[in-house]
Amino acid sequence: MSPLASYRRLFALTGPMYVLVAFLGRLPLAMSQLGALLLVSGVTGSYGAGGATAGALAVANAIGSPLAGSLTDRLGQRPVLLVQSVVASLGLIGLVLLAGSYESGQAWWPLLVVAAVAGAFTPQVGTMARVRWRPISRQAGVERRDVVDAAFSYEGAADEASFVLGPALVGVIGALLNPSAAIVAAGILLAAFGTWFAIHPTSALVGRAPRATTPAGRLLTPSLLFLAAVQLSVGMIFGSVQAGTSVLATNAGEPGLTGLFHALLGIGSVLAGLAVVAVPDTYAYEGRLRAFTIALALLVLPMLAVDNLGMLAVALLVLGVAIAPTMITTFTLAERITPVRRLGAAMTILAATTGLGYAVGSSIAGQLADWGGHRPAFVVPVVAAWLAMLLALTGARTLRAAQTTPKNGEVSHTPTAKR
Secondary structure (H helix, E strand, O other), rough: OOHHHHHHHHHHOOOOOHEEEEEHHHHHHHHHHHHHHHHHHHOOOOOOHHHHHHHHHHHHHHHHHHHHHHHHHHHHHHHHHHHHHHHHHHHHHHHHHHHHHOOOOOOOOOHHHHHHHHHHHHOHHHHHHHHEEEEEEEEHOOOOHHHHHHHHHHHHHHHHHHHHHHHHHHHHHHHOOOOOHHHHHHHHHHHHHHHHHHHOHHHHOOEEEEEOOOOOOOOOOHHHHHHHHHHHHHHHHHHHHHHHHHHHHOOOOOOOHHHHHHHHHHHHHHHHHHHHHHHHHHHOOHHHHHHHHHHHHHHHHHHHHHHHHHHHHHHHHHHHHHHHHHHHHHHHHHHHHHHHHHHHHHHHHHHHHHHHOOOOOHHHHHHHHHHHOOOOOHHHHHHHHHHHHHHHHHHHHHHHHHHHOOOOOOOOOOOOOEO
């Protein structure tokens, strides 16, 4: 079946409105990180302060998301997502108000604290949407492996598309108005579409867990921790590229274009992510992870030669081709090795480590940029990509074994595959 036919069949299960709401609901997370970096850097005059604030938002999200994911496994998605959406939107508005009262020379750590509160409650809408697809397909009577795999390919591409449109919106709004307006827009989007996603009828399919006499199954397996480490590396690429791009654009006299340039990273990523569904089932997922991370390690190397905005645009477009396929593969592997009753927690752990990697990459690159400009900042994504490749090359056997082991009494559904 062609990719287009696969996605048409998938979207028919929910209708277009759900797909639109789930996509718009994930934009605030993509907008808030870059928005916080630009806002705080602008009012304090320090890239380090901006990177630390954006990093604090991401770290808090990395801590809060797995806790929220575990709660959704027990209480259902609706009540948890409702609370997250309301509190996070208020936190983003609070960050704007506090930044508006900031004066030169004041301590900037209160900005970091408010950003952290907003980040801790910002929901991982894309991750929660992944969890919904299996019960959605079950209700429709088409709970097959190819349907779930197509759903994960779409969600990976949708996440990347959100990180194209999110920074682009920040860039456009920041250029036309200011970074504060961009963060206000993120708060409004979250209040509207985060809550809509929370109360959508599909949330009833992942409601409160029933009482069970059998244990839910082990969550923190070596395989899941390995996949989390890969996502940590991918997150470092996001954060460090964003920080380095901000510095280069600012030094070129075009700080408002930061979001637009960073969005280029996602264009190739979205297209490649949508095409992943066409990869034959006979190509094992641990083999795909090796191939995609090798491509990532090679395609990141042009970042070392970037010296102007034109070169940056080309390098970002090239690098993006390997990102979504890598992320789609890690999330799909996690779905295959995790007990169903722990899936919400597992998905949010991967999303959280991606956010944690963003924080680490953004902070390190920001400090290096304060010291030496964009060149040392762009060394960070190279190191992160090669780390992801080394992990994939050394962890294939562990992942292969995990896919053939029954999950808490379930029969493994992994097909025999060529490697």
